[in-house]
Amino acid sequence: MTIQEQFREALRLEEQGNVTEALQLYTNILKIDNSYRAALINLGSLYYRMKQFKHALDCFLRALQLKEDYIVLFNIGSLYFRLGEYKKAIITLNQCNTYNPDFFIALLVKGIAFSKLNNYKAAIICFKEVIKKDPSNKVALTAIILLYYEQKNYTDALRYLQQYEIYHDSFRFREITSDIILQCAHNNNGELISYSLQKKGFRKFNEYIATIPSTIFKDSKGTIDTKIQQLEQEIRKEPTPQALISLSLCHLFIGNDQTALQYLAKAAKAV
Known part of the structure; x- marks a missing residue:
């Protein structure tokens, strides 16, 4: 077989998953012509997939000496x-x-x-x-x-x-979202919440939401649902940071963390 035919055969073996045979054939090609750049790149890729990173790096560095391009440089950078x-x-x-x-x-x-x-x-x-x-x-x-x-x-x-x-899906960031809201609430009548966090050191969403006493949202103004309605009416008239953060906390408490996040963002803009 000519060197080009050997290269095509190595490609076929590689596509079929015969990695060992493909690797051997690429190696043989490079023994015949050590400047066969395509064989160097394919051999380097095989070594990379086999997690033989030093061998892969050697192949790509040799390919780079023959010709520079951004893909070979990226492979070398990734290997380093x-x-x-x-x-x-x-x-x-x-x-x-x-x-x-x-x-x-x-x-x-x-x-x-x-x-x-x-x-x-x-x-x-x-x-x-x-x-x-x-x-x-x-x-x-x-x-x-x-x-x-x-x-x-x-x-x-x-x-x-x-x-x-x-x-x-932001579920993986639910803890962070909640903590950001609670950090902001710390400066806005959030003493009970911040005290609970500092004392118990909770970092899981469900754990520290459970530490917020329901009475914080049930006062002379009524239940939490009533409070949400009243706060929504209030911010339509005048969207103060305090009202927006309070509304954010209300939604956080009932599990609407995405809505809570939106109101917190509005509060940040209103400051």
């Missing part, structure tokens, strides 16, 4: 990341984006690499760029929500949480 060489990963992924600025996956991996180096400011910049290019990107949205939340930047965490909810 896999091997824990985060600085090298960032440098290589920068090169990748120089060739193709719209290839946002490289930005995503770079953001995670910055996170591994505890450079959260740079990580957030990367994730923001990914979200600009791909507004529904689940990984970037998740990462930026958690980073802002851990930094106690509740305003930005809330903003990206709302964007996440447009595209994805």
